[in-house]
Amino acid sequence: MKTKFFTIILSCFIATSVFAQANINNYKYVIVPDKFDFLKEKDQYQLNSLAKFLFNKQGFVAIMEGSDYPNDLVLNRCLALESDVTKDSGMFKTKLKIELKDCNGKVVYTSPLGESREKEYKAAYNLALRDAFKHIEAINYKYKPNENITSISTTSLPQVKNEVSEELAELRQEIQNLKKEKEAEVAVVKKPAVETPKVVVPQPKPVKNKPVKETTVIEGASNVLYAQEIENGFQLVDSSPKVIYRIKHTNLKDVFLVDGSSAIVYKKGDDWVIEYYSGATLKQEALNVKF
Template structure:
């Protein structure tokens, strides 16, 4: 009876030892957000771009959130650490520090504070961030693969994430199937009718094409919608302010589900587009969204 119990203890100890040995060097990438919480706009004062640049300078391979990820990172999100910059400034000094968390939101490393007495925000944030990054230098980061991280795949995603991913995939598949059906109807032509007794072949009648309306992206949209963060997504309000849409985040970059409908909102080039069906007609409209 003691042998199975002893085996379980040994196996648990080995597993815990493997995870305890994971260090910052076992993560191949660092993902930098497009906006830090203490800033008002995306990449304000170019602080997010500077963060990505400095990570690369100190030997890390940094990627910007929302950009096209390398193939191995797309398959295994746990290969990357999520970077964040925290503002702990006071009346006299600008103080910033850097946090690095794993894919389970567990803190892996935190730097000391970088400080600046500059009065202008851009100069103060720039200098304080560079000072905080200097505290990463003693780590001498050098990527060393760790099997407990590299063996993770998208199959280990949480059920909620997998469900959202599957829902998006099915929605896109349904849209593609509907497009193919409409294209097939458009290309179908009536067979020539044959009259008797003259056996005269009539000219094919023109086929009326079913309406397949796909509104192109409208340039110069003036109706601006402002994104206000809510739980699991955003609410888009106009200048009234009136809530026009509530959208939920998905596991795909720049793809949102519209609450209360089967529509999706996604980024197309530099534009935001809402796509939905009106009857059998696929509608596509441009939105001017400010995050």
């Protein structure tokens, strides 16, 4: 009876491993986050770097989140699995497991728990993660392209870029129109009021000083700004905390309108930029925003 039960359990394990292997083998890349949720800092205890190293060791092409992605991955994010490491509670053991999701957020693989009895955090996390990776090693990963993944159409990408460019152009045109409207309001001639006689007071001869070059500075642009979610967008505050900007969502990803100003804030590469007109000159300033 025990032998039969053991055989059933072993068969289920083998079937699960084969299924996981068939799924994982269809993905070319693994993206490793720069911070795990159960830790306080990016790459704390070098655990994220260790995960990237261990994925590469098992034959995957591991990429750290936020780094430059290969061209085929930029065009088709479904070529990559997104990895995560989670911690389970335990009084005397550190327990970690590895989770892999596809581009739609569906879990493709979850490893059994890796464990360590070490008391020092760095050693405990290191050993528990290596223990969890033993189960991935058993899968014997080898990339095998899957037509359902590799054939995802990317021909619409240029069209999306064109649509984004057109909408940005429309936003800039709206900013110019708002600027012209404000200038027109200022230019309205008001009926002169009755002037009262002016008393001429002799003024002391002005002292000539060397001209001082004026520098335009946007408040908060050089400091770290923290994004706090509000209705229809975010407010960006400094460390005091003082609200520097209020930005509102648009139909474009990572593009916001600045509340009360004819300016926009958008993401350019890995940086955030505020764009506005100063006179007839279009200016850009980098923002250090933490979302």
